[in-house]
Amino acid sequence: MLDPDPVVPGCAVVATFETDGPDRQRRIIDALCDSLESQSAGIRSGMLSANFHVTPDGTRVLNYAEWSTDEAHIAFLDEPGRDAIFRISSEVPGVRPIGFKRFHRHLFLTNF
Numbered sequence: 001m002l003d004p005d006p007v008v009p010g011c012a013v014v015a016t017f018e019t020d021g022p023d024r025q026r027r028i029i030d031a032l033c034d035s036l037e038s039q040s041a042g043i044r045s046g047m048l049s050a051n052f053h054v055t056p057d058g059t060r061v062l063n064y065a066e067w068s069t070d071e072a073h074i075a076f077l078d079e080p081g082r083d084a085i086f087r088i089s090s091e092v093p094g095v096r097p098i099g100f101k102r103f104h105r106h107l108f109l110t111n112f
Contacts, residue, residue, distance in 0.1 A: 009048055009066035012103045013073055020094035021058040028061055028095045029054075031088045039084070046072020061095075073102060 019025045029052045036044060046068040053062040067073040076082060089097045 007048055007068055009105065010069035011067050011073060012105070013063075013065045013067060013100055014103065015063040015065070015100035016098040017061040017063075017089065018096040018098060019059060019061055022054070023058075024092070024094035025054045025058055025061050028089065028092050031092055032063070032085065035084050035088055044076060047076065070102060 017028055019028060032052075033050075036047075036050065048066040048068060050063060050065045053064065054060070065073075067076075086097075089095065
């Protein structure tokens with residue numbers, strides 16, 4: 001459904017993982033999604049979207065998450081739910097977290 005008044009993301013967070021094959025890609029994505037969905041909306045308040053991308057060779061997962069503000073993402077990192085996310089990403093066999101970076105939008109192109 002199209003939102004007539006979409007929230008413009010204040011920041012994007014890109015997290016990457018090394019994975020040992022397509023089955024590990026699917027396993028980490030499923031585990032992270034299950035964990036996020038089980039948390040209360042208040043814990044992930046400010047998260048606008050989470051997009052997961054995989055390499056065809058099964059070696060990487062990229063998570064591109066949009067947040068309303070830097071502060072919303074920082075608050076999420078301070079919540080107990082963060083511990084579950086980090087535990088999942090470090091305990092799934094065949095998955096190694098690489099890290100994350102926060103980005104701010106510089107330019108937006110559309111309808112070209």
